Amino acid sequence: MTDTAPQHSAPDRAPRRGRGKKEKQAEVDWVARLADEVIETAHGRDPDRTIVCASGLSPSGPIHLGNLREVMVPHLVADEIARRGIAVEHIVSWDDYDRFRKVPAGVEGIDDSWAQHIGKPLTSVPAPRGSEQPNWAEHFKAAMTESLARMGVEFRGIGQTAQYTSGAYRDQVLHAMDRRHEIDDVLAQYRTKVDAPDAGDAARVAEGSEGADDTEAQAAAAEGSGAASEEDGGSAAGYFPYKPYSKAFGTDATRVVSYDDETTELTYIATGPNGEQVTETMRLDSDFHGKLVWKVDWPMRWAYEGVDFEPSGVDHQSPGSSYVVGGQLVGPIFGGHQPIGPMYAFVGIAGQAKMSSSRGGVPTPADAMRIMEPAVLRWLYTRRRPNQSFSVAFDAEIQRLYDEWDALGRKVRTSAAQPGDLAMHARAIGTAAGELPSTPVPVPYRALASVADITGGDPDQTLRIVSGMVGDDVELTHLDQLRPRLDCAATWVRTQMPEEDRTRVRETPDLELLASLEPHRREALEMLSQRLTDDWSLDGLTTLVYGVPKLQAGFEVGEKKLPPEVKAAQRELFALLYRLLVGKDTGPRLPTLLLCLEPEKVRSLITP
Template sequence: MTHWIEEIVEKLAPRAEGKEFFVANGGLSVSGLQHVGRLRGEITIVDTVVRLLRKRGINAHHKLTLYTVDAWKGKDTQLSQFRDPEEAKTYKGWPLYMVPDPYGCHSNWVEHYWADFGNYLDQFSEKVEVVTTKDLYEKDERMKRFVLLSVTELREKVVSTINKYRGEKKLHKDYIPFQPICEKCGRVDATEAIEVDPVNYRVKYVCKNCGHEGWQSLTKGKLNWRVEWVGVWYALNVDFEPYGKDHATPGGSRDSCNELAEKVYGFKPPEGLAYEWVGYRRQGKDLGDMGSSDFIGFSPKQWLEVAEGEVLRLIYLSAPPMRRVVLSLEEVPSYYDEYDKAERVYYGVEEGDPLLAKSYTLSALKPLPEKMPFQLRYINAMILSQVLPSKGEDLNEVIARLRETKQLKQDLTDYDIHRIKTRITLAKKWLQLYAPAQYRITIVETPPVKEISKLLGDGVRELLIELREQLYRLQEWNEEEIKKTMMNIKKTPQQEKQFFKALYLAFFGKEYGPRLAPYLAMLNKDFVIQRLAEVTNSAKGEQDG
């Protein structure tokens, strides 16, 4: 069975024939929060395509273009990043790289918001070569040649081609598709080029914001956005570039850029792939698509505090590119369960969708072990970080508890030990930062017998005794068997309510909490049996008294 991304590679391979190298590119505008949604197309898809092409002997490269000369819009969400939003309004229209860092820890806006994304790319992909449009305009000779052609020889063709896609708002026939940075007010969105001096590689312009008129180098500014996109393709020799669904409309921006490349500049545009945006969910509510300038979502840095990069890669590779994915940091344990399931299917331990197993192999950034590694469920790692005396800090204690509870029956490899340690660390951080309140528990040293005794009438005490006896007989001490045992004890609706309240009080000291079975499974069996005996016996004394 062929994976969807393998089908893409199959279509791309012929394009690489006879080429010295194959370039796959992604593009981002650093307009604010660099969220994990941007890891879907520009990083995960491109990286996987590049690695599969390399397996075919193709010299493929992964590039990522940052559009750093785009105008800063000064949206409310952007202004609110500054201590003085009113002062920040003066930066509106400036190129992104010229806007100050609101927090003063980096040299500018771009570097600040890029840090929580760019510094962690190696956790989500192999080598990525990052380029900025600022550097392309200032240093790249192919880009300089493209810019000059766009404002001189090919200008009229560029304008007429763009106008085919602009509806009623046509560009005037003398339009020069370049906006220089105003030397006086710094804006790049308010200038109009009115004359070209190709010999000195500059344009004359008028600024509609401050009224300044002067000359500016073609290295200080940007092309019309459609032309710029084509310019990046030309400068970097791009062969493949995925794009968000907003560019995928028939007759839309991607089609217009393809026509510019082919009919005006005379080169073959890159193959493309449309993908759906990534949504953001908090407390069960879908807050819409993640957005950079709207600051909706969370960064790769935040993801890596509680989860590994391969887990996110699996999510993206398991879903067809035009299927919407919605992410929540509160749901990380369920993402790990899906990852572990994919791993079991891959190693043949569990039956499942072969495409899920294929997604698992594609998500891996390092060679996979020959035998299936030991799996410590993420939720169990979180539980161990609460119920063990060392709170999971003592790895020997963790391993000992896993052996006591019969969850660990095999010898551990170095890989296994490292993974256990990693999951404990991540799950502990997740508990601290994102876990719903009911997950934050402690096992009480002394159960509140008086409170429990009030719940043990109407046969509930006998039900707890039955539970204790049934648990004692269990041959396998695990979540599933414990859950079955609790559910198989016949109870009336009223008894069931009292029964679970008493259990929560017995172990957590409060009448509610997370699902009990996973927690009991991570506790020593003898401790659980003894605690139930203590509660039922002490409570009987309270009732008799």
């Protein structure tokens, strides 16, 4: 939900369970711990007010998976508060009145001509060619808004262009200018220090954490809006915490030279694209084409919106950076309070995301939800504490990730589930407003990927094969029962699976290999061929391929305790079957591969 009236409360449909039972559990359930802290602090000030959790996004380009953490941490905390029946709202400040800093790489529909707009507000920059949106900011806001809706994230959007140009912040701007010398004194404490880590420093902060090896993704995430390293308003003419956009050129290539406290007249020199300069004036009580510098703007908004909780990245939390300085300005200058603001770590990418058109190759939430269900993406941001780095898998790791997700789902349906498991799963599959859409028949992702790989996505073949995977207790009549997971797995195969990993079933048998086999290998293949159709299902074929070496060694098929030589014989049979079926030493899980082929096709390839 965006740009609508605030939603102050939500029904307590999924109460949090088990809080405080174990010290370990308190560590796992970071969402509940933060919600406790926010409620205690906010209601300690005023028990009747609506709690405000905030995020800030700059639509300067594709809003990527690193930026998503800026939204998900406040969302999860706000949602937990709502589940308890407490009035809360999540606001997202769209920093669309920020300057256009550079032309991002890899964005379709733009070229170098967009460089002429550098320095203009993002809402004054044309949208990429072919966009239905009126400007650059709205183009990227629309994509993110759609993704957040799919993830069940409800919020009230606040466009900063509208806020500033409408005069909503008029009194706050005039107040900041009146108190500019006090603001300058605070900022002066840090001007000899390093303002904030650069992207390389930020990447090193996360070194050793999960996903920390993807420095390209981290550097792009660290860049953010660049706000932590912005100029703070100091100049040779004095300190002025306001940056005008020029009337002549429309950019922020301006330098304030004087301010009249009585008339609120601001005089500044504007520089044009060819170096030409003009002197302009504006009255801050009636002209609204400019904004407070970031380190003053942020604490002003904390006070204006009454923000109780807002996390930020490492670039905002070093000495002299915006969160630290803001904490020293928000109370004395604006009469507000600094929100609880934990630092969040980077989100990396596991594998090359070929589909991404994002700046620096960092994928967006929409990219991720082409290959994974929204609940799984929510889970990734739920299961790690904000200060823990993690990766979103675009490579084959996504199959293991889905195995873990399915295992969690099975666990929560049993008495073995811990309170943390239950809370984490509940937050992933839905919100206080209800559950997200889910796949009716959740067949393992790796199995669906194998089927899509081997069949090329043929719907009839897919339905036939997967019907043999789901068991007799499930009646699979159409592919919609497998969606959206099936479509996610098929998209992953089509867009992310390396060409060398694709499965190519042999057209003809490898007669030379078959002729070279020792008698016990031929016997194993013959036993397999004879029993193929005894139980043509995933479970039946799994039992068969593991069971043939057991039978050859004189064991029952169900025997669990096997000597090393039988386990070695199993591995050798698997490798042989892969070479005979796909011409490689490895491939999809053998039972899945066999199920994807007709029995006669298998027999034709494994027997002379």
